[in-house]
Amino acid sequence: MVDALTFLTLFLVIVTLLPLWRHPHWLVRGWDFPRLQLAVFALFVLMANVFAHAHWLAIVACFVCLGWQLWWILPYTRLWRLEVKTAKGQDSQRRLRIITANVLTPNRQANKLITLVHQFQADVLVTLESDDWWQSQLETLETQLPYTMKCPLDNLYGMHVYARFPLEDTSVEFLIEDDVPSMHALLVLPCGEKIRMHFLHPAPPSPTENPASAERDAELILVARSVSDSAQPIIVTGDLNDVAWSSTTRLFRKISGLLDPRVGRGMFNTFHADYPFLRWPLDHIFHSHHFRLRQIQRLPSIGSDHFALFTELYLEPSAAQKENGLQAEAEDDAWAEEIIQEQNVSDEKVPRPGQ
Template identity: 40%
Template sequence: MNTIRLTLFYLVLVTGTLLIIATLLSLIYDVRFWYIKALDFPRLQVLIGLLVCLIVFASFSKHWKLPSVLFLLGLLASIVLQASFILPYTPLADKAVETAAPHTVEEGSSFSLLVANMWMENRQAAAFLKMVHNANPDVVLAMETDKWWTSRLNPLRQRYPYQVLHPLDNTYGMALYSRFPLEGAEVKFLSHEKVPSIHTKVRLPDGSLFVLYAMHPVPPKPSEHPDNVGEEEVALLKVGETVAQRQLPTVVAGDFNDVAWSRTSRLFGTGSGLADVRVGRGLYNSFDATSSLLRWPLDHVYVSGEFRVLELERLPKFGSDHFPILVKLALEE
């Protein structure tokens, strides 16, 4: 084995071992160790790395002694574990929310929702307004909106006469714009006094009503802004408990600061009885729009069983570190 092949062999050995360890550590759930929870995010990237290591190692190894066999089994086991998290978010899995055929949807019973984290440092308001104009959603949820952003989004008021605006300079401001009437809209603070969520009913043109919860829970990593280091995510789970007692069709949407397959997301889905529109359709990685490699799904839409999906799309970036997510839903009560 020449020098280059030997170097590559040991590189794969070291890399594969680290990826196996990372896979095992990612199964540990302890709110005290945010850096272990962070291993929950790059599962797709780790899976790809494991597959590359498996292919290269198998092509190099000619004498399968016990250490080689154990390493190979470690790679295979890690691949299965990582794939088990990713598989539901591919077209290979069954859809958690059924697809509606457009011709079966009654007039006035459907709506489109745009979920967009603006990134407070981003100042490309014109690009966002142009995107909203082109996509023409019925409801726009904008997050990380400070006073600068809400002032720049004033043109939306002409098209969306119903709004709930709560600008903040701590990256947790929210703005909700709706073409349809909002009833009983409230801004609530569920786990942090400076992290709002918007709770409102939305009246569709056919007269039907549904509840919308707009959420932006804090991240589990250390931050100069509010965070959840060393704590369980409370806000999302509180909403899940409320939704479980629901009497109306319900949508929960926003930047959850957590991946779709995380323990918290799964607990929320199970406890609330809501389903993730991504499941069975694709990853729709919404963060980080500034990186081509490190991307994962952080912006979510969960719906109750009365809804069907007409469209689901990740829109082009507009200057934010998040891609916007656009979903069109039909309410079938």
């Protein structure tokens, strides 16, 4: 019993400390993902050590690990202060409803997604992993969402955007990897305001895809730096293959200055749809301080390994109001520069619609 508890305690300490090392290998970065599960595990090991009258060092180690995991995930609970205030405006011409959906290429239940688009009256649908088959199935939406961007691929990185409102300065780019696209556009609301939009789906760090997170991190930081000095209303959404509470997503938020409407509201875990005890937030939406939130929710299953995410934002008439976002420090800027330099890329490569 004592040997088993010692092993579990040592394992807990190792997987808690590993993400502090900024090495991009998936065996390191992967421990950013299950922080909720690790918090539950830490609580279990802590209680077991207490009941077994283990050495006080083991008890303290478990307590510190539990506190550390909670520090990362508590902002994504209702215990935290809202980062984005709730919208009170009623002007329908300033409202934007977005569905972000990783459809899973071999999934053949397109009817479920189409039904949700109609049910929630989406103004923008962005699909990830969509190929030619998905493109043919979604053509029926073009009567309601006539403005489109299409990049069907059969490598799990196809992407489509369908919009109710006009899209200007549209561009499909391959910012880091030659087979991983991103989309960029200026969306024109009925009120005449224009929103700069970036749709992303970088490759994850994993043994079956990229062994390291370097490419993913570089794409996120490229976009973050490109929007950081813009006064435009901005939205970034997609499957970022990174959890909301990771150090790299926090770095993205600090460098970009964008806000996360989930903070203070919930985790909205979108992956994995088939395993309730192994879920985390992989599908994201971030926006500039020009917006308030009307609603955000995880949608019912569409047959994919991801749930779709529905977000309704409201563009405030005045952009003067600031929210409670993260602030970048000198260390963050240095880390971002290191990530960019490693891939030998420049944020000048990112399109800046409307500029």
